[in-house]
Amino acid sequence: MPEPTSHTPEPVIVLRDATATLGARPVLRGVDLTVHRGEVVALLGANGSGKSTAVRSAIGQVPLTCGTVELFGTPLRRFRAWARVGYVPQRTTAAGGVPATIREVVSSGRLSRTRLGLPRKADRAAVDRAIELVGLADRARDSVNALSGGQHQRVLIARALAAEPELLIMDEPMAGVDLASQEILAATLREQVAAGTTVLLVLHELGPLEPLIDRAVVLRDGCVMHDGPPPKALGQHALPGHDHVHPHAASEPVRTGLLS
Ligand SMILES: Nc1ncnc2c1ncn2[C@@H]1O[C@H](COP(=O)(O)OP(=O)(O)OP(=O)(O)O)[C@@H](O)[C@H]1O
Incomplete structure (x- = not known):
């Protein structure tokens, strides 16, 4: 795990x-986005x-026609340290019909750290810990095909955490997730953030993750239209009667015109 730093992080x-x-x-269309070590950044914006x-372009799944990507200071084309990156994709299931157990799916997330493909004690412990973190320790031997949508999402997050990544990228982790799973995911994320993990999250609304978010980047039509404190029009601040002042917010509310 990375150590939290007090000076401007890289x-x-x-x-x-x-x-x-x-x-x-x-x-x-010309997106500039920087996430520093230890930051929790929400990527917001309307559908599409x-x-x-x-x-996906940040991890090389979508090629750029122009511009550059660097991960941990290395240009993407030369970046090989994928064990440092945990990625939870949007709306997939953990198994895709394959009769795998929760433990098997989560263990697959550890492969990037497993020497010669043979799991050592530390690898097994990391897998156990990831399963425990998402509250599925008592279900580890169950088939992932028997899980709810929220439980699937917890398995996918455990799979990403099994490699003990320094950077966690999650695409709408709360989408279609029941309230109980949302609370477990928020607690899991809180623990990762406290340990110094850097997080980039795609979100539709801040919801229960709002207290964790340091900065929000809002996209519109492929362009960055806001990069700073989470917009007040999103998340819990949008609720009627909500008069809480966000600790990161500037004195003037951010007016993005989005979803407001
Ligand atoms: N494989 C593809 N081929 C063609 N167009 C695509 C493809 N994938 C996405 N798009 C289009 O690119 C645009 C951006 O999609 P993207 O999934 O990045 O948006 P998003 O902000 O994540 O949306 P959502 O909140 O609905 O997930 C959309 O108009 C989408 O229809």
Whole structure:
């Protein structure tokens, strides 16, 4: 685990002028996004604004037509330290119909750290800990096909955590997740953040994760329209009667015009 630092931390993700086209459609149009070590950054925006594409381009799943990506200070084309990165994709199931147990799926997330493919004691302990963190220790031997959507999501997060990543990228981790699972996920994330993990989250609304978010980047039509304190129009601040002042917020509320 990385150690929290008091001085300006180094950048873990840097997207510069990221431009991507899917089909004939420009989806990212010159996105600049930096996430520093230890930061928790929420990537927000309306449907189709390019959030998933931005995080997928950060890990090389979507090629850029222009611009650059660096992870941990290394240009993406030379980056090989994938064990340092945990990625939870959007809306997938843990098994895809394969009759695997929770433990088997979570163990697959440890492969990037397993020497010669043979799990050692430390690898087994990391897998156990990841399963425990998401509250599924008593179900470890169950088939993932028997899980609810929220439990699937917890398995996918445990799979990402099994490698003990320094950077966690999650695409809408709360989407379609029941309240009990949401609370477990928020607690899991809180623990990771306290240990110094850097987090980039795609979110539709801040919801229960709001207290953890240091900074919000809002996309609209593939462009960054806000980079700073979480917009007041999103998350719990949007609720009627909510008069809490966000600790990171500037004296003036941020007016993004989005979802407000
Ligand atoms: N494989 C693809 N081929 C063509 N267009 C695509 C493809 N994937 C995404 N798009 C389009 O790119 C745009 C951005 O998609 P993206 O998934 O990045 O948005 P998003 O902000 O994550 O949206 P959502 O909140 O709905 O998940 C959308 O208009 C989408 O329809």
